[in-house]
Amino acid sequence: METESHNSLQERPTPSSNGRTSVDGDKLIKAVRDENINLVQQLLEGGADVNFQDEWGWSPLHNAVQSDREDMVDLLLCYGADPCLKKKNEATPFIIAGIVGNVNLLRLFLSRGADVNECDANGFTAFMEAAVNGRVEALKFLYENGAKVNLSRRAKQDQKRLRKGGTTALMDAAENGHVDILKILLDEMGADVKACDNMGRNALIYAFRSSDDRNLEGITRLLLDHGADVNVRGEEGKTPLILAVEKKHLGLVQMLLEQENIEIDDTDREGKTALLLAVQYSLKDTAQLLCEKGASTDCGDLVMKARRNYDPFLVKLLLSYGAREVCPPPAEDWKPQSSRWGKALEHLCRIYRPMIGNLKIFIDEEYKIADTSEGGIYLGFYEGQEVAVKRFYEGSTRGQQEVSCLQSSRANSDLVTFYGSESHKGCLYVCLALCERTLEEHLTTHRGEAVENEEDEFARNVLLSVFKAVEELHLRCGYTHQDLHPRNIFIGESPVFL
Known part of the structure; x- marks a missing residue:
């Protein structure tokens, strides 16, 4: 996205050949920004460098495009302005034209050698910028001229290591509340509603990132109708349902609960469910709706939270749906046996997680021990015992053979101890002794x-x-x-x- 935040703090001014050229260049850029076309022409006739760039790489042409002045763009090009010149963040005049949404300028720069899918240093294309800024006509023009609808944002190597990047135009439109752009992308251009960025977030999560909720219901409905994953996770492991509760938006909560595959008891990384948050915020209608839809009341000290908020309605509601009056926390003197995995085990012990039979587990990077060819190895508690849990898909031949082998060798002290296994939602969980x-x-x-x-x-x-x-x-x-x-x-x- 073409903002100053894209510019690196390590950037330095572009050196000029001499002081006079620098002065004339600065004057030329100021004249363009002031939209004084007569002074621009005088400076150019006097020998000012048409391709002069300021400390951030802005040239007269970049500024003319930003000001949406086609006449000034034509003048600068006549005097030799480079139509493909890049700013410090590698944004070209063509990409800026996408921000402005000027189809004439986009057409002009394509005829002068611009690549319709060229991107700046942060991976933004003109098509993405049009989606960010709600430029409908520019978006359609770029699509007709070969712009890639599902192109994901390329991240720099250091950013990629932080799992940055991977955002698409659909996610940009959702985050910025552009319902019209979203409809065009989905209905006319075949945008992939299931696409995720490098952190696993889809367009639905991006919609909830918006600070303006005016179009959020419409965008959410549109994305859900096109098959967006309703159980996707965003920052801090929050699902759309949890985010809707945090926004205190009953209509969104109701809409999400209508989805066939909604996981109503999913937790964030702190072990909080949508119901727990509704009680915490004293959202009576939301809490009642969640209870009516089958949300588990065994997700923390709900009754105590309601009492602390002096909310007798919620207390009675929760008790009527089976909430326990007292939910004792883990014993304060409990200490993990494992020294290596102790901190993560303490956190896992403390947070709420729905049990899978005798197993308590949370599939999250914080609790991952190792990768495997199928489903990874995670920390867990099996019948209260610290365990390492190997995850397979339920029909895995390898997983079934491993269970069979371990069961038949339980008496052998030279093989890792096998505690048991559980199956849940298409996954097989094999619980083994936790080693350091x-x-x-x-x-x-x-x-x-x-x-x-x-x-x-x-x-x-x-x-x-x-x-x-x-x-x-x-x-x-x-x-x-x-x-x-x-x-x-x-x-x-x-x-x-x-």
């Missing part, structure tokens, strides 16, 4: 250290445990392990193998 590190991590940490007798003892114990585990798998259970690697050997109280 892998052999690979141990070797990396202790690489280069002198080998003492104690270290020899450790190495012998590891190898002995591996051999015994392989014997158990191969001879007694009929399984073949095809990936013997230090990362698959876990270190606990004694070496264990998986």
